[in-house]
Amino acid sequence: MGASGPNIAIVGAGIGGLTLALALRARGIDAEIHEQAPELREVGAAVALSANATRLLARLGLDEQLTAAGAEPTELIHRHWKDGRRIAAHPVGASYRERFGGPYLGVHRAAFQRILGDAWGSERLHLGTAVSGVTEDPTGAGPTGGDGGRVRLEFADGRSARADLAVGADGVHSAVRRRVTDEDVTVYSGTSGFRGLVPAEAMPSLPDPGAIQFWMGPGAHVLHYPVDSAGTVNFLAVVTGPQRWSEDTWRAEAAPGELLAAFDGWHPAIIEMLSGAPQSARWGLFGQAPLRRWSRGRAVLVGDAAHAMLPHHGQGANQTVEDAVTLADCLAGARAAGGSEAYDVALRRYERLRRVRTRQVQRSSWVTSGLLHLPDGPAAERRDRKLATVPADFGWIHAHDAERAAAAAVAS
Template sequence: MKDLRIAIVGAGIGGLALALALREKGIECTLYEAASELREVGAAVGLSAASTRYFIDRLGLGGPLEERWFEVQALIYRDGRDGRKIAEHRFDYRARYGAPWVGIHRVDLQVVLTGAVGMDAIKLNKRLVDIDDSGNEAVLHFTDGTSATADLVIGADGARSTVRRLLLGYDDALYSGASAFRGIVPPEQMPSMPDPEAIQFWMGPGRHCLHYPINSEGDHNFFLVERNPSPWPHKGWIAPTNDEEKLASFGDWAPAIVEMVSAVSSTERWALFHRPPLSRWSKGRVTLLGDAAHAMVPHHGQGANTSIEDAIVLAEQLAAGTDLDAARAEYERLRRGRTRKIQYASITNADVLHLPDGPRADERNARLADPSAWDRHLDWIHGFRPGEEEPSAIQGGTWL
């Protein structure tokens, strides 16, 4: 399928990863990005072994990425109010999985991926409004009045995907019942933080804080999550906020958390939406990838990783020489079960993190602290090798 004309809608992490994966297979493509310049929404992203292994071993991007990311040394759970350590999982992650677990600023990741793809393959200011798939080719129509044609259109345009909405005919976003404050804090503004080299979850009734280092300077990305009434009361996914609102929910937490989240002002509150699993990701000449196919809440930190895994598998299937329908069917078969499971695990992880004080929280703490907890609940995520494991080989589950 090397002569296939492929249009990728969206030049975020998933779209760029797919362009690189296709190029590795000798297949070129064109990316159409709505923004006038490439920029990522949000602050940072965690990448586990499936992604970092591919970037290092297959794409040769280890050098520029290792200069920008921070290799995480442990996963730690704490009580959000008194700061006591509940569980710590610390081992040689790179030796076990063949690649590091890292935090990286989204902009830094996108800069490296964009440089590898090259701007010649990326068309900016191309906001999609329609896809005409009624003839012998798909025709993409953009708000600037231009159009483009393709044999295959890949919707990699994120959680608020226009391609998905056009395929379904409606917007199926679901509010998860939680919203979040975000921020990036330099290490000198959080001197009280214990174990700054780790990914840490601080847990409390109805809320939690996730934070991790994202570069060699030790800057930390934090993500404060709080349960809210449903439905989301604001128009759009982002609402204005202020520091008083943030500290009303977290101001009585452990001093290290208050110190960190008070170091930067918050002006936006992010509603956490997800989307229900689809029975099919393809229709006609159009296929979905990443958040467009399976948007999930970030409580397992796997949104970017599953997008990259999708890209690896889709590129391999398109390069396999089978017909287009068979290639996409196999792509979906290999990816659907795993992404559904991670979607479910992510949404239920908030229930685990937000338990009220009492016997169930005590049981959770004991399970988290069990030395075998990583093997039982997280190895299935981190040990996965896209394209090398059948869906039936995915084992493991949620914490409770």
């Protein structure tokens, strides 16, 4: 290892892995990315990026590419499932940027992945490299060239590699997490979702196609937002059930017509939207009980590997970006401090900064799930009145600056 800092092995080339690699490079730290897929690709239709992530991505020089690739919603609107009336509406656009210092963007996942991948390049990206295990390698040189502190990555094809630190950015079925903890913490929410992309012209009944909107109804809701300048709309249709999830993965095939049947009687715009794309697989929606630890030795977790969360605040990708920048800053601080123990301190600092923040978002998203599925009646009316204060109630999510929080912690 060179004197410039630790050599980082990042497992997973999704949003978290690539963002971390870029943030480390910006701070002068080497990284290698190991991705099991033979090519870069993202699962899912689109992603919503809020200011707590777009501010950080702009500092990595990606703001122009993201703005060109995505779409900025005009409003946040909550609607009644049947008659489509606007229950609550709040401006996004310029007023959101002014308040939070960054835009709110809807972006195709594939476009976001491509922007991150192009920014990183191919030289230190190892595709088709599935990590089967991570072990401590006490015979290796640590971050300061002394004994101990290195990890060994074992690959499915029999090869191996050493690094000073292994970062699990490999999602909910993380191989690195098996090194960090044996906790089985995923919790099925009792709801499942269907995803799709639909051109706006296929939905003539849709009001305000440029807005991010929640349609709320008994036992179900639909979230949608624009994702490009062509007017493509991404939707997530969530239904209560099945009662139990018995699949080994979070994805299962649904019977033909099952999605439309679940929204029988809903507003015509919703029927047009759900009819405008082939029925996707059904995705079980899982949350995660907070892990007791995010690191062990020289292995540490980011993103869904550490804190899978329900999608109802649109924060999965955003919290992952926050993790990546926070970890990069903590490691940069350790490099400046010098000494092998500095990296132990850096991992503890990272975990302390991120655990409380992500727990708060996880908990809030779980509570929101049930509120979106209330039947018409007094409880729904109380919820509807509360929607008038959404910007004040959830501004803490969007206003947070992970980089400044990390810098303050490193300086303390």
